Amino acid sequence: MKPDVRISDLQILTGDNRKLLPNLPAESVQCCVTSPPYWGLRDYDHTSQIGAEPSPVQYVENLVEILREVRRVLRKNGTLWLNIGDGYARNGGTGNCGPNAIVGNTKKLIQKRNCKVPSCWGLKDRDLMGLPWRVAFALQADGWVLRSRITWLKKTAMPESVKNRPTSATEEIFLMSKAPTYYYNSEAVRESTGANLRNCWVLGPDTGGNGHPAAFPRELARRCVLLGSRAGDTILDPFGGSGTTGVVAKELGRRAILIELNPEYSQISKERIRHANQQNFRL
């Protein structure tokens, strides 16, 4: 398998992770840090995109299948750091402020899908779907060890025009391992008091934006990479987006493999990494 881009120790593969992951060698990656698209929220403009399944049941199944391949490529003591968001089941129209208000680059395809309560799990209009936990439990049943639920408390939450519940300002990051014992460097990131890091991370968005609608903060990736790997290890992000995991991995002296479906986002990754490492590589 030839990467589109190889920047010293970083590979950017453009394509569907379901097709590309099986080409990676078993037990070659120490740590996977990733954030899949959330179900029914954004349109990433590709027929193979995850998150546009007609039913959230299929979404959970697809993630289990993809992350099973990730488990295969992880070393025996490797870890998965999975950031995943929730959503509401709604019957309602679309628009700028309705129950399914258009956010980010949401387009009609996904908006329509997200406009009718899915007929599964006993969902009713206005039900929080609990998708992060449904995915976590499905992964647990598939063989992963569920080690921690980290709550990312967003310093800047997306405004919501709701008057019947609090505004959502958190997302989950699940720490999962391939085996009950695994590599975790508890000294690598500590609380400011010196205590063991807690499972609530208060993080703001990175300033400036990078052209991707759903990039996670660099500090989120930095913590996962530092806790889950040593210098020289390989980090994988199968939903690479704008390459935040790759930029951070390179900065911390790790190797990285990014897989991204949309060539525009692969290009953004390439530019970001080029910018961050100007002295160290030639494309």
Ligand SMILES: C[S@@+](CC[C@H](N)C(=O)[O-])C[C@H]1O[C@@H](n2cnc3c(N)ncnc32)[C@H](O)[C@@H]1O
């Ligand atoms: C939430 S974004 C990841 C953002 C990333 N963490 C960052 O900081 O830029 C999810 C990404 O997964 C990509 N994606 C969706 N389905 C995919 C698939 N089947 N294979 C590879 N990438 C996929 C989307 O194009 C999108 O860029």
